[in-house]
Amino acid sequence: MHALRAATADPVLRVRNLEVTYYTDSGRAKALDNVSFTLNSGEKLGMVGESGSGKSTMALAMMRMIKPPGRIEGGQVIVGDTDLMSLDQEGMRKARLSKIAYIPQGAMNSLNPVMRIGAQMVDAVKSHLPGEPKAAIEARCRRALQSVDLDASVFRMYAHELSGGMKQRVCIAIGILLDPHVIIADEPTSALDVVTQRQVMETIDNVQKQINAAVILIGHDMGLMAQFVDKVAVMYAGRLVEMSTVREMFTDPKHPYARALISSLPSLENKGVFQGIPGLAPSLLRLPSGCAFHPRCSSAMAMCGTTRPEPRILPGGRSVTCHLYDGEASHG
Numbered sequence: 541m542h543a544l545r546a547a548t549a550d551p552v553l554r555v556r557n558l559e560v561t562y563y564t565d566s567g568r569a570k571a572l573d574n575v576s577f578t579l580n581s582g583e584k585l586g587m588v589g590e591s592g593s594g595k596s597t598m599a600l601a602m603m604r605m606i607k608p609p610g611r612i613e614g615g616q617v618i619v620g621d622t623d624l625m626s627l628d629q630e631g632m633r634k635a636r637l638s639k640i641a642y643i644p645q646g647a648m649n650s651l652n653p654v655m656r657i658g659a660q661m662v663d664a665v666k667s668h669l670p671g672e673p674k675a676a677i678e679a680r681c682r683r684a685l686q687s688v689d690l691d692a693s694v695f696r697m698y699a700h701e702l703s704g705g706m707k708q709r710v711c712i713a714i715g716i717l718l719d720p721h722v723i724i725a726d727e728p729t730s731a732l733d734v735v736t737q738r739q740v741m742e743t744i745d746n747v748q749k750q751i752n753a754a755v756i757l758i759g760h761d762m763g764l765m766a767q768f769v770d771k772v773a774v775m776y777a778g779r780l781v782e783m784s785t786v787r788e789m790f791t792d793p794k795h796p797y798a799r800a801l802i803s804s805l806p807s808l809e810n811k812g813v814f815q816g817i818p819g820l821a822p823s824l825l826r827l828p829s830g831c832a833f834h835p836r837c838s839s840a841m842a843m844c845g846t847t848r849p850e851p852r853i854l855p856g857g858r859s860v861t862c863h864l865y866d867g868e869a870s871h872g
């Protein structure tokens with residue numbers, strides 16, 4: 541484990557036209573609408589957007605863990621050269637943790653309280669490597685603990701003996717047990733104090749470098765993300781409205797929603813002024829016509845109320861889903 545993979549510029553993850561719908565009693569909610577993006581090995585992507593914009597749905601869909609009333613309606617999630625959507629149940633079970641690992645929201649509170657940390661880690665590996673001797677599995681687990689800067693003694697501890705930050709690091713250690721190519725961490729720092737948040741982000745950064753995985757960090761904290769990720773993806777009402785490098789996103793956001801998000805970040809210059817985004821996030825059951833953001837958009841044009849914009853790749857490679865850029869881009 542942790543043999544350094546060669547850094548490549550080849551995409552290790554290609555998400556193509558991913559679609560998820562929740563069939564609720566009140567109607568159909570398209571929680572993921574034609575989402576596509578790619579990530580290279582070693583790249584870190586921050587995924588942001590208001591609550592309900594589809595970030596967790598995206599993670600669950602990539603893991604094929606969407607439960608009824610939700611349904612994956614289409615699309616591909618290609619890791620290396622395997623489309624996860626084409627695997628049978630057993631193939632997908634094996635792919636989880638070995639090709640793609642998921643650290644869910646609140647994972648640290650889901651550790652089994654009556655099982656030692658080591659036993660939980662061993663269990664996670666066992667089903668993937670049935671022929672592996674116990675000693676080798678245990679050694680693998682101890683190495684994983686070491687890579688997240690936890691003492692070897694944690695192997696024999698129970699969850700209640702650990703701090704929040706330590707528990708979150710255990711979850712990261714479990715996520716990297718089989719050297720996945722892609723790691724998705726859903727709000728890995730929520731409910732932690734700012735110092736611990738930083739440490740957890742640094743831990744993710746370190747393990748990501750060790751195994752050269754592509755990492756997707758889901759979160760709300762743009763400021764914290766900016767310090768750790770390479771690219772930022774902004775979700776709005778189930779669509780990916782912009783994806784650019786972190787520098788482009790912070791210095792020159794293109795989508796009006798991304799611009800509003802960036803300008804609502806507090807700064808010393810506008811101290812005391814809270815700049816929000818007017819209006820409310822729409823219900824997925826009653827999305828506005830055309831571009832779902834148009835009722836809140838200060839740059840909206842007549843066509844925005846009638847015609848849905850499609851994702852476009854701008855010169856330089858960033859992707860934007862907005863009619864403002866219709867003239868200067870190719871379809872994504």
Ligand SMILES: Nc1ncnc2c1ncn2[C@@H]1O[C@H](COP(=O)(O)OP(=O)(O)OP(=O)(O)O)[C@@H](O)[C@H]1O
Nearest residue numbers: 562564569571590591592593594595596597598824
């Ligand atoms: N089990 C469900 N049944 C019905 N609708 C659901 C279900 N889960 C999610 N949804 C719908 O999907 C949308 C996206 O939810 P999701 O949890 O992916 O958002 P999110 O961006 O991760 O939010 P948060 O930041 O609050 O975690 C929600 O607005 C909701 O309408």
